[in-house]
Amino acid sequence: MTDLQTTDEFIAQASQMLGQRGFTTDTDTMQPWLTDWRGRYSGSALALASPANTDQVSDLVKLCAKHNIAIVPQGGNSGMSGGATPDMTGTSIILSLRRMNAIRQFDADTRSITCDAGVILQHLHEAAEAERLRFPLTLGGKGSATIGGLISTNAGGTQVLRHGTMRAQVMGLEAVLPDGQIFNSLTPLKKDNRGFDLKQLLIGSEGTLGIVTGATLRLLPEIAGRCVLWAGLDSLIDARKLLLACEKMVGERLEGFEVMPAHSLAAVLDHLPAARSPLQSAHNWNALIELVGTEDTIASLPDLAENFLSIALEKGIISDATIAANEAQAEQFWLLRDSISPAERAIGPAMQHDISVPVERMAEFVTETVPEVESRFPGTTAIAFGHLGDGNVHYHVLAPAGAIRGMWEENEGKEISSFVHDLVTQWGGSISAEHGIGQMKVMELGRLGDPASLSILRSVKEALDPQGLFNPGKLVPGTA
Structure with missing residues (x-):
């Protein structure tokens, strides 16, 4: 059988398996998903598959393995390293998880939520907030980033200082492996010594070892309120001093600490005509600080913030500072931080x-x-x-x-x-x-990575994906 006959047979079987809504070879329909959001990487694809559930993903993966068709998993297509963009050969399919967007289970007592991989981060935040809980990871692309993509890249964001990366939020995981098997470890266990922690192996693997289809995530009690501070500094060295002073004085109430230079703030103010600088004068560096309080501590938070800034001013660590007067102004402060990348892209x-x-x-x-x-x-x-x-x-x-x-x-x-x-x-x-x-840094990782670490990466990839069909050319140097 020729390669063309094999491809035609695959397309026919995949179309029948997933239906019109779940499988297309239409160029116009695929076009928006063939370029990463930065516009740095573009590719071509044989088809766009959009399974509706994990069983369909499993069946599709088995079919791809049978016909030797490579798979590029994709969530919100908001990644920063070209990890969800196919190459130019047009021989792989994009496997989109966007249709799989259900909240499967919500348990307020255990503070956990189980959801599909295609759930958008902002929607997860809203679901948690409706139950007076919160998911402690956020980032500028929360309106498009999906849970599966965040897990596959072990995303960070602005709350890592206190709560850790995505890896720390995952209590359980479901994924489809390269042979089509479904790895189901959604039930969270505080203790489990049955060998390797396989879910941790899949987290951060960028779809090269498995396709994340679902996850159980930890939630935290909602915060009763917050104080958002903006400080102007002379140097980044001073910002480091300010961080240490803040950690010492406010402890676990410190939720976020972000820095931006004068150039970045100016770029954002040019990019957002309605935006205003929090401080009257310009400073070499700016620090955005968020303090949060519980029902027991919220009343004391404003005084704590004022005292902290007063001490920092007296010690000469900061030159000027302000505290957001209300929630709307706090959101405006964070908008300045979250708009740096698009503002600089416009330059x-x-x-x-x-x-x-x-x-x-x-x-x-x-x-x-x-x-x-x-x-x-x-x-x-x-x-x-x-x-x-x-x-x-x-x-x-x-x-x-x-x-x-x-x-x-x-x-x-x-x-x-x-x-x-x-x-x-x-x-x-x-x-x-x-x-x-x-794909952005795979060659650089091969050039600069520790030889022993690279050897392990390649060995794991070859063991789990011997055909090399899962997200080829990404993450693991020296693989097709």
Whole structure:
């Protein structure tokens, strides 16, 4: 049987299996899902499959294995590393989990929720809030990011400082393996010593080992209220001092601590005409701090925030500060932070690096390496913003004026990224803190990764996916 006959047979069987709503080869229907949201990666696909449940995913995977058809899993298509975009061969299918968007079970007593992989993060927040609970992970793309995608990339966000990454939120997991078997570990157990923790192996594997179809997630009691603070600082070193002082003074009431340089704030204010700077004067650095309170502690939160800022001012750690007067203003503060990436994208081309170094060295790393990058690549502007308390910042290098989008990234941009990743590695850090490896950084991981770690990655991939059909060319260096 020829390859064409095999492909035609696969399409016919998959169409019959999933129906008109669940399977299409229509180019126009597939087009929006063939390019990542940044516009950096585009591909082609044989078909777009949209199963309605886990059993259909399993049946489809078995059919793909039979016909040797590669699968690119996709959630909200809001990833940052091209991990959900097919290659240009047109021989793989996109497997979209967006139809699988049901809340399967909600247990307020155990503070857990079991849901399909296609549930959108914002909808999960709303479901939890309706029961006076909350899911302790959020990010700027919450309106499109899906639970399966967040698990597959072990997403971070702005609450990692207190609550950890997505890995810490997953109590149970359901996934379809490359041979079509359904791995069901949705029931949460506090103690389970039956060998490897397989759900943790699948979390962060970017669809290369299994397709996440469902999850049981932990919830927390809703907060009674919050205080959102904005402070202006002279340096990132001062921001680090402010973080340490905040952790010491407010303890577990510290929910988030984000930093952004003057350049990023100015870019956002230009991008959002209705936005206003929280402070009257500009500062080299800005810190966005969120404190939260329970029913027992909320009454004391405003005084605690005022005292903290007063002490920071007296010690010269900050130059100015303000506290959001109400919830609407608090949301406006966070909008400034969440709008940095689209604001900078509007400026022009940039190389974005999602990196981490040891927490205690991050301020020093940024302070020393920004001028080093700008000197090595004249005309560029290097900026860092994000989760200082996690040792994770988004380290962007903006192109010189007049650079042509697409062309610049493929030429000087790649050289810049290699240089930044070399610096990160020299400082004992990671070239991927929370966005995943995808196709963007797979070659860099192969170049800079620890040989023993890379050997284990490849061995696990080959053991679970011997045909190499699950998200080929992503995450694992040296695999097709």
